[in-house]
Amino acid sequence: xxxxxxxxxxxxxxxxxxxxxxxxxxxxxxxxxxxxxxxxxxxxxxxxxxxxxxxxxxxxxxxxxxxxxxxxxxxxxxxxxxxxxxxxxxxxxxxxxxxxxxxxxxxxxxxxxxxxxxxxxxxxxxxxxxxxxxxxxxxxxxxxxxxxxxxxxxxxxxxxxxxxxxxxxxxxxxxxxxxxxxxxxxxxxxxxxxxxxxxxxxxxxxxxxx
Amino acid sequence: xxxxxxxxxxxxxxxxxxxxxxxxxxxxxxxxxxxxxxxxxxxxxxxxxxxxxxxxxxxxxxxxxxxxxxxxxxxxxxxxxxxxxxxxxxxxxxxxxxxxxxxxxxxxx
Numbered sequence: 001x002x003x004x005x006x007x008x009x010x011x012x013x014x015x016x017x018x019x020x021x022x023x024x025x026x027x028x029x030x031x032x033x034x035x036x037x038x039x040x041x042x043x044x045x046x047x048x049x050x051x052x053x054x055x056x057x058x059x060x061x062x063x064x065x066x067x068x069x070x071x072x073x074x075x076x077x078x079x080x081x082x083x084x085x086x087x088x089x090x091x092x093x094x095x096x097x098x099x100x101x102x103x104x105x106x107x108x109x110x111x112x113x114x115x116x117x118x119x120x121x122x123x124x125x126x127x128x129x130x131x132x133x134x135x136x137x138x139x140x141x142x143x144x145x146x147x148x149x150x151x152x153x154x155x156x157x158x159x160x161x162x163x164x165x166x167x168x169x170x171x172x173x174x175x176x177x178x179x180x181x182x183x184x185x186x187x188x189x190x191x192x193x194x195x196x197x198x199x200x201x202x203x204x205x206x207x208x209x210x
Numbered sequence: 211x212x213x214x215x216x217x218x219x220x221x222x223x224x225x226x227x228x229x230x231x232x233x234x235x236x237x238x239x240x241x242x243x244x245x246x247x248x249x250x251x252x253x254x255x256x257x258x259x260x261x262x263x264x265x266x267x268x269x270x271x272x273x274x275x276x277x278x279x280x281x282x283x284x285x286x287x288x289x290x291x292x293x294x295x296x297x298x299x300x301x302x303x304x305x306x307x308x309x310x311x312x313x314x315x316x317x318x319x
Contacts, residue, residue, distance in 0.1 A: 004224065008296065113286055116244075151225075151292035154283055158297060161283050164276035165245065 001150045006030040008155040012181070014038045014144070016062075020045065020054055036185055038062055038081075043070050046077035060188050062106070068094065075101050080188045081142065087111055087126045095133040104184050105139050107131075107176075108146040109154060109162050128166040135168070142184060143176040214255075215272040218301050220311040221282070223264040224294040231261040233289040238268075242281045254278060259304070265312060267304065275300065 005013050012034045017024070024037040038060040041050070046063045054061055062081040065071040067088060074082055075097050082098070083106035090098075098105060107127070115123045134141055143160050147153045160173040190200065223229050235258050242251050254274035260267040270278045282295045301307035 004294075007224070008294070109283065113284060120244075151286055151294055153294060155294075155296050158279065158283050161276065161279040164280040170276050170279075 001147070001153070002027065002029050002033060002035070004150045004153055006033040008153060010156055012036055012185070014060065014181075016040055017058070020050065023057055036060060040064055040083075041077075041079065043074040043077060046074065046079055048078055051078050055188075055192050059185060059192060072097070075103065080104060080184060080191070081106055083108065087123055089126050089129050090133050092133060092136075095137040095139065098134075099137040099139050104142050104180065105134055106142045106144055107163075108144045109159060110146040110152065112162055112165070113152070124165050127163070131163065131166045131168055140180050140183065141173070141176045142181050143173065215302070216255075216269050217272045217275050218259070218304050218307045219268050219270065219275075219278070220298040220301075220307050221266040221268065222296045222298050223266075223288075224296055225264070225288070225291050227291040229264065229288050229291060229293065231258070231266075234258075234261065234266065237285055237288050238281065241284050242278070245281055245284070246277055250274075250277065265298075267307065267312075 002013065010033060014036045016038045018040050020039055020041065027035055029035050037058045039054050039058040040062045043063055043065060051061055060081060061079045062083060063074040063077050063079040064083055064085040065074045066086040071094060081104045111123050145152060145154045145159060156177045159177050160170050163173050164170050242254065242256065253271065254277065255271045256278060257269045258266065259269055279297060282297060285293065285295050287293060299307065299311040301310060
C-alpha cells in the first residue's frame, strides 16, 4: 500500500490507529515517502491525560464524531483534527466554535465511493453545506482518502476533485492536500514538544528530535 | 474565438488484471450518468479517443472537466478488477498531451 502511495505521488502519508493501547509500528516506507502516525479517538476517550500520553507516541491526535452533540463535545478536547465518522450537517454556530477552537477539519472521499441513490444525494448535500460554512469561517480543511486497502487510494491531486460535486472551485482546495496537512503536522509537533501557541521553531540543527 | 473548447486527459490504470476498453467506457458512462444525469452527460461531450494497455486518452468539454475528474475518482472497479484511475495530466491538444504525459521520455528532460 505504501509503495502504491509513493507511485501515486504522495510525499507524506498518515497511518491511523483507532486502538490507543497499541504503539506505532516500525515500517519501512519506500524512498521519498514519509509516514506520519495518527490516532483516532472518540470524544469520550479524548481526555486530557490520555491525549498527553498519546501525544508522545503519535504526532497527530484526531477525534471522531457522528452527531452534532458529539461534535460539540469533541470540540472541547485538546486534539488537532476533527472528522465526521458519519456525515451530518453543521450549523453556522458549529462552524464558529470550530473556527475558534483552532482545530483542523477533515473531509474524506470514502463515503462517496460506496454511496448509491438517495444516500449519495444526502452525502453530496451535506458536503455542499459543510464546505460552504467551513469556507466562510476560514477553517483549515484537510482532505484524505481514508483508504483501508490499496485500491481505495487516490492520487493527491485527484483527492479534492470530488468537491466538484459540491459546486466549488476545486483549485482553491488543492492546498487541502498539500499546505494544510503540512501545517497540521508542524503544529502537532510544536504541541508535542510543549511549545506555547504562536511560538514556532524556524531552524534547528537536528530534525530527528522533533 | 473558439466556441467549443476541448480538454484532453491522459489516464493511467493502476490494477492487477487486464482492462477492456468497452468495460471502462461503459463504467465511465454509468458513473457519469449516475452523478450528473443525461442532461449533464450531453453537455460534457465525452469521447474515448485512445485505449492502449493500461493508459487511455479521453476528451471532454472544458466546462465539464472538473465533473469528469470527480466521476473518475469514483471508479474503483472495472468488471471485477479493482482499479485506481489516475489522471496523468490535462492538455488542450492531443499532441502536447502525448509529448508531456505519455511519451517514454517523461520526466527525463
